[in-house]
Amino acid sequence: MSSPSKLYEESGRIKVNVTPGRRLEKVSKEALAEPEKFWAEQARNLVWFKEWDRVLDWKPPFARWFVGGQLNASVNCLDRHVKTDTKNKTAIIWEGESGETRTLSYFQLYRQVNKFANVLKSLGVGKGDRVTIYMPMVPELPIAMLACARIGAIHSVVFSGFSSQALVDRANDAQSKIIITADGGVRKGRLIELKKVVDESLPSIQSIDHVIVLKRAGNEVGMGPRDLWWHDLMEGAKTYCPPEPVESTHPLYILYTSGTTGKPKGVMHGTGGYLTHLYATAKWVFDFNKQDIFFCTADIGWVTGHSYIVYAPLMHGATEIMYEGAPDHPRPDRYWAIVEKHGATILYMTPTALRMYMKYGDVVPNSFDLSSLRLLGTVGEPINPEVWMWYFKTIGKEICPIVDTWWQTETGGIMLSMCTGIETIPMKPGSATFPVPGVDAAVVDENGKPVPPGTKGYIVVRRPWPGMLLTLWGDDEKYKQVYWSKFAGMYYPGDYAMIDQDGYLWLLGRADDVLKVAGHRLGTMELESAFVSHKAIAEAAVTSKPNNTKGESIIAFLVPKEGFTHSDDMRTEIVAHIRNTVGPIATPDEVYFVNKLPKTRSGKIMRRLLKSIACGDKIGDITTLEDGAAIDEVKQAYEDLK
Numbered sequence: 001m002s003s004p005s006k007l008y009e010e011s012g013r014i015k016v017n018v019t020p021g022r023r024l025e026k027v028s029k030e031a032l033a034e035p036e037k038f039w040a041e042q043a044r045n046l047v048w049f050k051e052w053d054r055v056l057d058w059k060p061p062f063a064r065w066f067v068g069g070q071l072n073a074s075v076n077c078l079d080r081h082v083k084t085d086t087k088n089k090t091a092i093i094w095e096g097e098s099g100e101t102r103t104l105s106y107f108q109l110y111r112q113v114n115k116f117a118n119v120l121k122s123l124g125v126g127k128g129d130r131v132t133i134y135m136p137m138v139p140e141l142p143i144a145m146l147a148c149a150r151i152g153a154i155h156s157v158v159f160s161g162f163s164s165q166a167l168v169d170r171a172n173d174a175q176s177k178i179i180i181t182a183d184g185g186v187r188k189g190r191l192i193e194l195k196k197v198v199d200e201s202l203p204s205i206q207s208i209d210h211v212i213v214l215k216r217a218g219n220e221v222g223m224g225p226r227d228l229w230w231h232d233l234m235e236g237a238k239t240y241c242p243p244e245p246v247e248s249t250h251p252l253y254i255l256y257t258s259g260t261t262g263k264p265k266g267v268m269h270g271t272g273g274y275l276t277h278l279y280a281t282a283k284w285v286f287d288f289n290k291q292d293i294f295f296c297t298a299d300i301g302w303v304t305g306h307s308y309i310v311y312a313p314l315m316h317g318a319t320e321i322m323y324e325g326a327p328d329h330p331r332p333d334r335y336w337a338i339v340e341k342h343g344a345t346i347l348y349m350t351p352t353a354l355r356m357y358m359k360y361g362d363v364v365p366n367s368f369d370l371s372s373l374r375l376l377g378t379v380g381e382p383i384n385p386e387v388w389m390w391y392f393k394t395i396g397k398e399i400c401p402i403v404d405t406w407w408q409t410e411t412g413g414i415m416l417s418m419c420t421g422i423e424t425i426p427m428k429p430g431s432a433t434f435p436v437p438g439v440d441a442a443v444v445d446e447n448g449k450p451v452p453p454g455t456k457g458y459i460v461v462r463r464p465w466p467g468m469l470l471t472l473w474g475d476d477e478k479y480k481q482v483y484w485s486k487f488a489g490m491y492y493p494g495d496y497a498m499i500d501q502d503g504y505l506w507l508l509g510r511a512d513d514v515l516k517v518a519g520h521r522l523g524t525m526e527l528e529s530a531f532v533s534h535k536a537i538a539e540a541a542v543t544s545k546p547n548n549t550k551g552e553s554i555i556a557f558l559v560p561k562e563g564f565t566h567s568d569d570m571r572t573e574i575v576a577h578i579r580n581t582v583g584p585i586a587t588p589d590e591v592y593f594v595n596k597l598p599k600t601r602s603g604k605i606m607r608r609l610l611k612s613i614a615c616g617d618k619i620g621d622i623t624t625l626e627d628g629a630a631i632d633e634v635k636q637a638y639e640d641l642k
């Protein structure tokens with residue numbers, strides 16, 4: 001692995017604060033000294049119908065923020081702007097896969113949301129009812145979400161790439177009254193027949209009264225007795241819907257986690273605390289200004305889309321880009337083309353998409369004008385230092401800071417990241433830097449004791465934060481067991497991490513995936529980054545299986561870069577590379593070359609599947625798997641070498 005300190009020097013072209021970390025340190029110290037006062041100040045940036053009586057009611061492990069306060073999420077995203085000169089500002093620039101564009105001003109969005117809220121009301125949807133949304137990445141998706149929020153209904157968005165079983169499980173778990181869908185969506189030039197999937201699912205979901213269908217792709221669909229067209233309903237809808245004032249702790253939505261480590265969990269978020277966390281983190285991390293064009297590439301089916309496409313940028317009155325389509329279709333240049341076309345100033349994307357683009361070399365991004373960019377961000381997985389450097393140099397031209405944001409569906413918003421809105425500090429490629437103000441994160445050992453710098457352990461959060469999940473939908477026991485049982489009184493995210501001598505945090509992979517080799521504990525990230533630092537390797541996934549002498553043996557699955565073909569010589573060279581960079585302890589026992597790795601639909605490597613294959617175990621829940629062919633390929637590679 002390239003040494004972090006060397007890379008740290010290389011990032012030095014960016015103007016950083018002369019006394020790096022001082023301002024952040026001051027804000028963070030004040031925040032942790034009086035957290036309730038601190039968060040109450042942040043909450044005052046929202047619009048409230050009634051201010052809270054108590055900032056925090058903490059009955060571990062259940063936190064209720066801004067108790068007694070009343071507000072409405074759609075008012076905070078829309079009504080607050082239509083009374084100002086933001087009214088006619090572009091809220092959403094939507095771009096389709098083949099380059100078609102639609103724009104919506106804040107006022108247009110406001111109108112649509114009001115009308116659709118009236119539609120939902122007319123169908124008997126009220127406060128606390130659940131609405132499942134299974135839609136492509138079109139503006140009607142945030143419209144539907146905000147309309148639910150306006151009447152106090154709880155939305156449950158199901159990623160539109162999921163099949164019938166995933167939809168059935170989620171709609172049943174939430175006991176939804178309504179499903180909102182579209183005739184079809186488009187991905188990689190192919191039609192995805194969403195309505196057909198809903199039709200297949202309906203016999204297994206008893207709670208549904210109506211299905212609302214948006215005409216999007218224009219494909220033929222069958223309309224049954226419960227099915228209603230979006231455009232028919234909207235035609236007669238009244239233009240204004242009074243917002244429902246909801247309690248701060250009223251559930252805003254349910255969202256199921258990505259399912260990287262197992263069966264997805266139904267995370268439930270509240271309103272006042274969640275929005276406060278988002279408003280504050282967006283200001284600190286992205287430092288939105290009036291001219292910004294924010295491009296978050298996530299799908300709204302994931303939490304990043306909920307928090308940083310829908311709620312945070314709209315609360316701030318920002319202009320944002322919403323893209324429907326794959327990053328590499330029709331060509332592996334879509335994000336760069338969109339940055340150039342719309343003049344995006346902030347790009348927030350994933351390491352997995354970066355590794356995909358990197359595979360094609362610099363020529364592609366270099367053929368676009370990316371000079372509008374001022375800030376880059378990543379989320380979703382640890383970013384390999386090699387990939388960070390490419391992002392920094394090739395995309396950001398060494399002048400855009402990178403915010404590596406660590407957080408989870410459960411945390412609601414960003415927990416660890418550089419905060420450019422407070423100060424830009426020296427960066428270390430692969431480190432998420434520090435907790436955002438008010439977040440009390442630490443790295444602890446098996447017994448819950450903080451570890452000294454340089455020692456690996458588990459990341460924990462020692463006190464509640466406003467974006468924290470309320471619970472798991474309908475399952476308080478599971479909530480307690482998953483997040484609060486490993487360490488007394490501390491939230492356990494399930495990630496492995498380290499704090500270095502300068503206090504910077506490094507995420508090393510999932511705690512479940514840690515390898516124990518000859519008495520050493522290795523995070524998957526440490527090894528995978530070493531593989532990816534070899535010139536021929538685009539992607540790596542590491543797992544292990546039991547070994548009598550050294551505890552566990554290391555197994556690596558590697559995807560070569562374009563133009564490199566694997567051979568026994570290459571395998572030998574790569575093993576030598578690992579021995580030289582990480583050390584002999586990290587020598588992989590088995591190395592397999594594959595064309596793709598098994599990933600979740602959100603692009604995260606599913607190492608547990610690799611482990612099951614390597615250990616000959618049964619493969620568990622794969623409803624969130626992106627492409628079944630990746631498993632077959634891994635199995636084949638495994639068989640071939642046996």
Ligand code: ATP
Pocket residue numbers: 257258259260261262263264265302303378379380381382383404405406407408409410432493494495507509510604
């Ligand atoms: P499941 O909990 O169902 O297994 P998931 O954990 O992938 O799914 P998410 O909530 O979407 O579901 O992802 C959160 C996880 O993603 C974090 O716990 C962490 O492992 C990883 N992650 C997110 N951002 C970063 C980051 N910047 N650096 C390192 N890891 C990250």
Ligand code: MG
Pocket residue numbers: 257261408494
């Ligand atoms: Mg998780």
